[in-house]
Amino acid sequence: MPVPLTQRLSATPRGARLARHLALNQLHAWGIPHGSTASDAVAVIVAELAANAVTHGRVAGRDFELRVSLPAGSIRIEVSDTRTESHPPKPGDVPPPHPLDEHGRGLVLVEALADRWEVVERDGAPGKTVRAEVDLYG
Numbered sequence: 023m024p025v026p027l028t029q030r031l032s033a034t035p036r037g038a039r040l041a042r043h044l045a046l047n048q049l050h051a052w053g054i055p056h057g058s059t060a061s062d063a064v065a066v067i068v069a070e071l072a073a074n075a076v077t078h079g080r081v082a083g084r085d086f087e088l089r090v091s092l093p094a095g096s097i098r099i100e101v102s103d104t105r106t107e108s109h110p111p112k113p114g115d116v117p118p119p120h121p122l123d124e125h126g127r128g129l130v131l132v133e134a135l136a137d138r139w140e141v142v143e144r145d146g147a148p149g150k151t152v153r154a155e156v157d158l159y160g
Contacts, residue, residue, distance in 0.1 A: 024052055026091035031072070033080040033103070038072035041088045041101070048090050049097065054158070063135040063156045064090075064097055070128035071101035071152050074110065079103025079149065096137065096155045104149040113139050 027048040031037035045068040049061050068088065075086035081104045089100040111117065116129045132139055136154035144151055 023094070024092050026089055028087065028089045030085040030087050033076050033084065033086050035073075035076060037086065038069070038076045041072040042069045045088065045090045045099065052092055054097070060097060060156050060158055064099060066135055067099050067132050067154050067156070068101070070131050071099065071154070074128050074152070075101050075103040078108055078110070079105040081105050095159055096157045098153065098155050100151050100153045102144055102147075102149060102151040104144075104147065106148050106150075109150055110141055110152065112141060
């Protein structure tokens with residue numbers, strides 16, 4: 023398995039944009055080209071999870087973390103934040119947004135594009151990790 027990308031980023035809109043950029047460049051370095059189905063799905067998932075970390079998981083003075091790895095047959099995306107009192111809904115429990123709402127579509131997109139996803143407590147640190155996987159074959 024190739025060495026995973028692990029990067030702490032500022033919990034700002036700029037940090038969220040950088041997360042998407044870093045993830046796509048890492049996929050390209052692993053031979054998963056820009057514009058492929060898997061790359062496009064990962065782009066949306068990273069963008070949404072990073073935006074959620076910045077918007078809902080932000081704790082003043084603390085960063086969020088992006089990790090992208092390539093376990094056998096899939097791409098794994100993990101976005102961790104340090105907020106302990108706020109957790110997103112679990113897979114299958116994501117409410118559909120009202121058609122006129124300006125927000126609330128991020129996890130709907132993650133649920134649609136990821137083959138698997140979950141929310142887990144962080145090991146050895148405060149907060150949570152949202153982990154999503156996109157299968158490369160299938």
